[in-house]
Amino acid sequence: MVIGSRRDILGGVGAGIMLAGMATRASAAPSRKIGYAIVGLGSYATRQIMPNFAGCDHARIVALVSGTPAKLETYGAQYGVPATHRYSYKDFDCIRDNPDIDAVYIILPNSLHAEYAIRAAQAGKHVMCEKPMATSVADCEAMIAACKKAGKKLMIGYRSRFEPYNRLAIDLARSGHVGPTRFITAEHGFPIRAGQWRLDRPLSGGGSMMDIGIYSLNAARYLTGEEPVEVSAVESTDRSDPRFRTVEDRISFLLRFPSGIIANCISSYSSSHNSYRVTGTQGWIDMDPATPYEGQTMTIRKDGVVAPRTLPAPAKNQFAGQLDHLAECILKGGTPIVPGEEGLADMRVIEAIYKSAAQGTSVRIKA
Numbered sequence: 001m002v003i004g005s006r007r008d009i010l011g012g013v014g015a016g017i018m019l020a021g022m023a024t025r026a027s028a029a030p031s032r033k034i035g036y037a038i039v040g041l042g043s044y045a046t047r048q049i050m051p052n053f054a055g056c057d058h059a060r061i062v063a064l065v066s067g068t069p070a071k072l073e074t075y076g077a078q079y080g081v082p083a084t085h086r087y088s089y090k091d092f093d094c095i096r097d098n099p100d101i102d103a104v105y106i107i108l109p110n111s112l113h114a115e116y117a118i119r120a121a122q123a124g125k126h127v128m129c130e131k132p133m134a135t136s137v138a139d140c141e142a143m144i145a146a147c148k149k150a151g152k153k154l155m156i157g158y159r160s161r162f163e164p165y166n167r168l169a170i171d172l173a174r175s176g177h178v179g180p181t182r183f184i185t186a187e188h189g190f191p192i193r194a195g196q197w198r199l200d201r202p203l204s205g206g207g208s209m210m211d212i213g214i215y216s217l218n219a220a221r222y223l224t225g226e227e228p229v230e231v232s233a234v235e236s237t238d239r240s241d242p243r244f245r246t247v248e249d250r251i252s253f254l255l256r257f258p259s260g261i262i263a264n265c266i267s268s269y270s271s272s273h274n275s276y277r278v279t280g281t282q283g284w285i286d287m288d289p290a291t292p293y294e295g296q297t298m299t300i301r302k303d304g305v306v307a308p309r310t311l312p313a314p315a316k317n318q319f320a321g322q323l324d325h326l327a328e329c330i331l332k333g334g335t336p337i338v339p340g341e342e343g344l345a346d347m348r349v350i351e352a353i354y355k356s357a358a359q360g361t362s363v364r365i366k367a
Contacts, residue, residue: 133343135205189268213267
């Protein structure tokens with residue numbers, strides 16, 4: 001997710017049930033709100049995450065962490081965060097002494113996720129971490145171990161799991177609404193602008209696959225409810241393009257699942273895509289767009305009839321739903337639906353995708 005410069009850091013079926021589950025009954029609402037510290041004040045944090053706390057029932061912003069004093073002052077004033085609750089990266093570990101902070105939301109370049117998640121757990125705080133969870137399987141495992149050792153929850157920011165159309169698509173696909181799933185296509189990409197940290201491999205850990213391709217991968221996994229056992233991938237990158245000096249542009253990858261389902265996925269930094277289709281024996285479920293910040297659209301073909309599926313507006317959007325979910329898990333002792341193990345599973349496949357593309361052969365994926 002976008003956060004700013006390097007200096008900032010280094011300086012119908014089941015629909016009713018699902019929608020009801022996203023809204024918390026007022027009579028059952030916990031008496032206090034969980035306090036989040038936002039770690040990283042870049043574009044995604046300030047334009048998407050922070051404004052959506054206004055729609056939360058159980059979560060609030062209580063602290064900010066940034067390497068830019070001006071941002072701390074500006075957003076501290078905007079969200080009523082006192083100077084005592086504004087931290088630089090150098091004094092991040094002091095959050096352990098602030099009882100108002102229950103959890104941190106890490107919205108930093110990918111290569112910094114593991115470090116700050118582990119430090120947050122050691123400081124006695126629960127952790128929400130943006131995707132990709134980290135830049136290696138080893139780092140993901142270290143994050144999970146640190147949170148378990150500290151007795152703290154770890155959740156990964158897969159916001160689409162709290163979006164009504166995606167939740168419905170999962171239910172329809174897994175229940176066989178258009179017959180058993182045979183094939184999935186998932187395409188995600190956008191033309192990236194130069195000069196972003198995500199084009200710097202030491203910060204990002206990779207190119208489009210780590211940033212936007214993960215939506216295709218995660219969709220294939222959540223629509224099947226299975227873990228892929230084999231992948232075959234092909235990369236295409238114009239190294240003369242200055243944007244792609246250290247990271248890849250396009251990757252096409254084919255996943256094979258234990259049930260026999262095949263998923264054909266695309267990740268791109270030079271073309272626009274945001275869709276997936278689940279094809280079963282009796283029709284298909286189409287989402288286009290599938291995973292934007294808003295405006296999802298679903299169309300279903302079943303028994304030869306093609307029709308849109310429209311859901312009522314949810315009680316809260318995917319961002320507020322995500323923030324409240326971790327808060328409720330903390331308050332009630334539950335386990336997040338997208339824990340650290342979910343991010344680890346994606347990273348295992350991503351490593352296999354890169355290996356397959358580099359070697360030009362299919363790669364078996366170890367559980």
